[in-house]
Amino acid sequence: MTPMAKQTDAPIMISDAMANYIDIVKLSRSEHTARAYNNALKIFRDVLKEKWLDPQSTPIEKLTEDLISPLAVYLKVFAPATEQLHLQAIKSFYEYVDSERLADINQSRVHVLIRQRSRRPGIRFPQFPAEDIDSLLAKVEHIENLAVLVRDEELVNAKLRAYRDRAFLLTLADTGLRVHEACKLRRGDIDWNEQRAIVIGKGDKQAVVRFTSRTLQAIKDYLSQRATLDGSSGKQLTSLPLFARHDKGAGKKVKSMTPTTGRNIVNERVAQFLGEEMVGKITPHSFRHYFVTSVLRGSGNLKLAQELARHSNIQVTQRYAHLSNDELDKAYYEIFEKKSKQEAD
Numbered sequence: 001m002t003p004m005a006k007q008t009d010a011p012i013m014i015s016d017a018m019a020n021y022i023d024i025v026k027l028s029r030s031e032h033t034a035r036a037y038n039n040a041l042k043i044f045r046d047v048l049k050e051k052w053l054d055p056q057s058t059p060i061e062k063l064t065e066d067l068i069s070p071l072a073v074y075l076k077v078f079a080p081a082t083e084q085l086h087l088q089a090i091k092s093f094y095e096y097v098d099s100e101r102l103a104d105i106n107q108s109r110v111h112v113l114i115r116q117r118s119r120r121p122g123i124r125f126p127q128f129p130a131e132d133i134d135s136l137l138a139k140v141e142h143i144e145n146l147a148v149l150v151r152d153e154e155l156v157n158a159k160l161r162a163y164r165d166r167a168f169l170l171t172l173a174d175t176g177l178r179v180h181e182a183c184k185l186r187r188g189d190i191d192w193n194e195q196r197a198i199v200i201g202k203g204d205k206q207a208v209v210r211f212t213s214r215t216l217q218a219i220k221d222y223l224s225q226r227a228t229l230d231g232s233s234g235k236q237l238t239s240l241p242l243f244a245r246h247d248k249g250a251g252k253k254v255k256s257m258t259p260t261t262g263r264n265i266v267n268e269r270v271a272q273f274l275g276e277e278m279v280g281k282i283t284p285h286s287f288r289h290y291f292v293t294s295v296l297r298g299s300g301n302l303k304l305a306q307e308l309a310r311h312s313n314i315q316v317t318q319r320y321a322h323l324s325n326d327e328l329d330k331a332y333y334e335i336f337e338k339k340s341k342q343e344a345d
Contacts, residue, residue, distance in 0.1 A: 188238025
């Protein structure tokens with residue numbers, strides 16, 4: 001659908017403009033962003049109805065900056081971060097309406113109203129059980145440990161699953177890849193000599209991701225076990241997924257894993273090695289937190305961590321640059337308790 005313009009005498013309704021705007025977002029932004037923006041517009045439609053402006057019967061010319069104020073009040077029921085996301089979506093919608101000349105919008109006033117009426121989300125330190133992830137990875141490295149997950153005699157490709165799961169979990173921990181990025185990797189993406197890969201990440205940005213020796217060895221072991229399956233696929237090896245499904249639904253075909261499969265792998269191995277009570281406390285994204293924290297603690301270099309994690313904003317990386325409670329306890333002891341004991345002696 002092409003952007004709307006005032007080309008006919010028929011009035012364009014607010015709901016029509018919203019629908020067209022979401023179509024444009026779907027073409028230019030990620031599926032996740034389009035879904036979030038669509039949810040924001042649904043809330044905005046409810047607010048408009050409360051102000052006796054039915055979006056389906058109200059011309060877009062009736063849209064004014066003043067409507068942002070009641071929306072901001074309505075959004076107070078949400079967390080500050082969610083409020084900010086919804087207001088960003090509405091601000092973008094106003095920009096679209098203005099750029100298409102569908103209504104006379106004062107953008108400066110839009111920005112001022114949003115800034116004055118929205119809360120700033122507080123800084124939240126990423127929470128994840130680093131020691132449990134350490135323990136999980138130590139057990140995952142030994143392939144004989146993973147094989148014991150097999151409980152069902154009818155479960156196909158159990159050995160392939162064990163090798164795949166080890167390679168997948170080490171990849172998440174040692175590269176900082178997001179789960180959907182890891183699932184999209186192809187065999188041909190890996191430069192084995194340089195120990196890295198070119199990936200298309202968040203925001204459709206191309207980036208270099210580096211791999212550790214232990215991760216590449218685990219991937220090689222997995223692909224070696226998969227050699228017969230890949231060879232009979234009839235496709236070029238470089239075009240095949242790096243991490244494939246090994247379930248009854250896939251059969252003898254080499255099909256890419258989905259993020260859902262990636263999350264299931266984490267849940268299954270967490271339950272196996274750490275217990276059912278830890279399922280959900282460690283997610284695929286926990287390994288990304290683990291990666292960023294490992295870089296910071298190993299280097300103390302915030303800019304390096306930002307580049308390796310591919311954060312567009314260094315403030316995102318900075319959330320990880322805090323000392324753990326154990327580190328604070330140790331420093332406190334060294335400064336005060338140890339000094340007191342020395343003085344007593």
